[in-house]
Amino acid sequence: MRILVVAASTEASAxxxxxxxxxxxxxxxxxxxxxxAVRAERPVDLAIVATSEVSDQPLSVIRTLLASGRRPYVxxxxxxxxxxFIVRALEAGxxxxxxxxxxxxxxxxRLGAVERRxxxxxxxxxxxxxxxxxxxDHARMGLPSRMPGAARISPSLIPGVGPLSGAAGSTxxxxxxxxxxxxxxxxxxxxxxxxxxxxxxxxxSVAVGIVLLDAQQHLELRxxxxxxxxxxxxxxxxxxxxxxxxxxxxxxxxxANILMGTLKxxxxxxxxxxxxxxxxxxxAEEVLRPSAPYQVQEALLFTLAEARLVVHIALRARAxxxxxxxxxxxxxxxAKHVFHPRGMLLVDAGTRLSQHTVERMMATLPGQYRIEVxxx
Amino acid sequence: xxxxxQRVVFVLPAEGPPPPxxxxxxxxxxxxxxxxLSALAGDSSIVAIATHSSxxxxxxxxxxxxxxxxxxxxxxAVPLEFDEARAIEQRLAVGPAADLVRDGGFxxxxxxxxxxxxxxxxxxxxxxxxxxxxxxxxxASLKVLQLFNWAFFGVSRRFLSLPQAFALLGVEPxxxxxxxxxxxxxxxxxxxxxxxxxxxxxxxARLARLARRFGGPHGHGSEAFAAxxxxxxxxxxxxxxxxxxxxxxxxxxFELGTPARTLEQExxxxxxxxxxxxxxxxxxxxxxxxxxxxxxxxxxxxxRTRKLTALVxxxxxxxxxxxxxxxxxxxxxxxxxQAGLASELASWRAAAEQADEHSTH
Numbered sequence: 001m002r003i004l005v006v007a008a009s010t011e012a013s014a015x016x017x018x019x020x021x022x023x024x025x026x027x028x029x030x031x032x033x034x035x036x037a038v039r040a041e042r043p044v045d046l047a048i049v050a051t052s053e054v055s056d057q058p059l060s061v062i063r064t065l066l067a068s069g070r071r072p073y074v075x076x077x078x079x080x081x082x083x084x085f086i087v088r089a090l091e092a093g094x095x096x097x098x099x100x101x102x103x104x105x106x107x108x109x110r111l112g113a114v115e116r117r118x119x120x121x122x123x124x125x126x127x128x129x130x131x132x133x134x135x136x137d138h139a140r141m142g143l144p145s146r147m148p149g150a151a152r153i154s155p156s157l158i159p160g161v162g163p164l165s166g167a168a169g170s171t172x173x174x175x176x177x178x179x180x181x182x183x184x185x186x187x188x189x190x191x192x193x194x195x196x197x198x199x200x201x202x203x204x205s206v207a208v209g210i211v212l213l214d215a216q217q218h219l220e221l222r223x224x225x226x227x228x229x230x231x232x233x234x235x236x237x238x239x240x241x242x243x244x245x246x247x248x249x250x251x252x253x254x255x256a257n258i259l260m261g262t263l264k265x266x267x268x269x270x271x272x273x274x275x276x277x278x279x280x281x282x283x284a285e286e287v288l289r290p291s292a293p294y295q296v297q298e299a300l301l302f303t304l305a306e307a308r309l310v311v312h313i314a315l316r317a318r319a320x321x322x323x324x325x326x327x328x329x330x331x332x333x334x335a336k337h338v339f340h341p342r343g344m345l346l347v348d349a350g351t352r353l354s355q356h357t358v359e360r361m362m363a364t365l366p367g368q369y370r371i372e373v374x375x376x
Numbered sequence: 377x378x379x380x381x382q383r384v385v386f387v388l389p390a391e392g393p394p395p396p397x398x399x400x401x402x403x404x405x406x407x408x409x410x411x412x413l414s415a416l417a418g419d420s421s422i423v424a425i426a427t428h429s430s431x432x433x434x435x436x437x438x439x440x441x442x443x444x445x446x447x448x449x450x451x452x453a454v455p456l457e458f459d460e461a462r463a464i465e466q467r468l469a470v471g472p473a474a475d476l477v478r479d480g481g482f483x484x485x486x487x488x489x490x491x492x493x494x495x496x497x498x499x500x501x502x503x504x505x506x507x508x509x510x511x512x513x514x515x516a517s518l519k520v521l522q523l524f525n526w527a528f529f530g531v532s533r534r535f536l537s538l539p540q541a542f543a544l545l546g547v548e549p550x551x552x553x554x555x556x557x558x559x560x561x562x563x564x565x566x567x568x569x570x571x572x573x574x575x576x577x578x579x580x581a582r583l584a585r586l587a588r589r590f591g592g593p594h595g596h597g598s599e600a601f602a603a604x605x606x607x608x609x610x611x612x613x614x615x616x617x618x619x620x621x622x623x624x625x626x627x628x629x630f631e632l633g634t635p636a637r638t639l640e641q642e643x644x645x646x647x648x649x650x651x652x653x654x655x656x657x658x659x660x661x662x663x664x665x666x667x668x669x670x671x672x673x674x675x676x677x678x679x680r681t682r683k684l685t686a687l688v689x690x691x692x693x694x695x696x697x698x699x700x701x702x703x704x705x706x707x708x709x710x711x712x713x714q715a716g717l718a719s720e721l722a723s724w725r726a727a728a729e730q731a732d733e734h735s736t737h
Contacts, residue, residue: 366701
């Protein structure tokens with residue numbers, strides 16, 4: 001394994017020495033400048049960033065290590081520094097932390113785990129490298145196109161200006177596929193390719209999804225992932241080994257979180273803020289054909305070693321109206337269940353509000369609590 | 377009989393120090409928890425077991441089941457308020473709360489992996505054993521981690537391992553997360569109704585982070601986090617054990633504006649706070665956290681855990697005011713004052729208002 005140790009300390013030197021004696025290629029540098037130089041020259045599988053105190057320097061090193069090229073697995077080595085610092089290091093991109101002093105046996109075991117996780121299976125036969133799939137396949141099947149351009153937006157549904165056209169015309173939307181493929185590849189430590197969707201893909205039986213709303217509650221962004229059970233199982237086994245074969249849905253849930261987080265961050269960079277979302281239950285047949293009327297959507301097929309994963313992202317302007325508690329009126333019909341912030345069900349979806357219920361909701365819920373009412 | 381000597385069995389290692397000397401305590405020393413249970417079987421005058429470390433969950437459950445009302449205490453906490461400890465213990469152990477926890481489901485297939493994790497956490501948790509458990513049941517471990525990430529970080533996308541979570545938080549917060557995951561799994565398996573688990577988790581996690589922040593400077597960060605995460609868990613147990621009554625309570629509370637805990641007391645003879653505390657007690661959670669959960673609506677009743685209970689109550693009340701729009705009178709200023717925490721209130725309110733989480737249905 002190609003290992004970079006960043007730090008000038010007795011502990012780090014001892015670790016580097018132990019790694020070399022274990023047969024690894026080890027480079028040791030003192031600081032960020034050295035780390036950048038090594039990264040520019042050669043690929044690194046694992047980086048160990050050692051620090052003995054809380055400071056911004058190791059965090060900066062971690063960001064540098066992750067800034068370009070193939071992403072190494074990053075371990076922070078520290079003498080039991082405070083949780084807050086570890087959290088910052090994880091947020092900066094570290095994959096795990098390791099408390100010093102560390103025994104050679106424990107270190108060897110950790111390296112074994114890293115090696116298992118980073119093992120990159122060869123490309124499957126016929127798998128394409130990262131490239132755009134032909135749009136014709138999608139159009140022929142009546143599926144939403146992944147290609148940028150007029151085919152993916154229905155002009156009659158989208159006003160010339162407004163949040164939906166803004167989102168659909170954003171750089172984030174036009175580069176969503178690339179961004180998601182990159183995020184999936186990092187999370188799974190697998191190369192991600194794209195392939196054409198086929199009819200069999202719509203028969204995905206493991207489905208997960210997340211919906212986000214924008215801050216003004218005008219837009220809904222949905223991400224749905226679908227896979228056949230062998231693919232879901234293959235991803236889980238890749239991450240957790242043979243014992244994890246039942247974790248396919250959980251891995252897909254986590255991947256959905258990561259892909260959604262990627263889009264959310266990118267949209268935020270363009271001034272469009274989506275709030276925290278909630279996982280939603282998606283029937284397998286609705287991964288590619290959501291029952292709700294999404295006006296802008298794209299479907300992708302990710303190929304990850306032996307696994308095939310359908311990724312569908314969709315945007316729509318919300319049909320129902322969001323009303324704050326103080327704006328509720330008698331006669332309105334609730335589009336969804338209304339829960340108290342602590343989780344208790346207060347009023348069922350479909351209820352036509354009486355004056356008494358309006359008063360009780362105003363008394364029970366915060367004034368600015370948003371409630372979805374039907375406009376039908 | 378507060379003035380009569382109390383018989384207490386101390387579970388202490390053979391080479392360890394002797395039981396602490398305490399006025400009014402007649403100590404009996406044993407080396408193992410099962411020996412303490414044997415002593416209880418032969419002597420009904422024993423009022424408490426005091427131990428130097430967390431006993432195994434199976435031992436705690438044996439104690440709670442076979443000897444209801446006998447207090448379980450930390451050896452270091454002796455001398456202590458026996459009467460208060462026993463009063464809480466007895467109220468939880470032989471009252472309706474115990475029935476509800478039993479009827480809500482404890483020995484269910486769906487909860488078994490979580491109970492095994494609890495067992496590990498209750499018996500001198502070690503990283504290696506936790507790692508082994510995580511490998512043995514990765515599905516349960518992953519669910520625990522997802523909840524942990526949400527509760528601790530407020531996001532669900534970090535992907536730490538169970539041992540990392542343990543190293544980061546310690547036993548008690550992690551045990552609370554496992555108990556939450558366990559109850560959620562039970563609720564989903566039994567198709568419980570009346571609650572949105574997403575909302576329950578979102579609020580509880582926010583509350584737990586707030587309590588950790590309040591408690592940290594007072595050395596109670598982990599305990600406050602653990603207790604706060606589980607304040608409402610009793611509501612889910614009630615919904616599972618008595619769905620009809622639970623529906624009635626929720627409807628009536630909304631229609632009449634009566635606090636749910638008042639209706640719970642009338643309808644069930646106990647409250648969600650006591651039901652939650654009983655669940656914790658059965659799971660081997662230390663007494664101070666159990667007390668804080670049991671008394672979070674009546675913090676002035678706490679004596680031996682006054683500060684922790686006041687911290688948890690404050691986090692709950694301030695979150696209720698800022699997030700739910702509850703009336704400011706839900707905050708018991710006198711309890712905060714008695715715990716010596718009144719000077720913190722302004723900064724606590726500011727911290728709660730700064731929380732950037734967004735509530736919607």
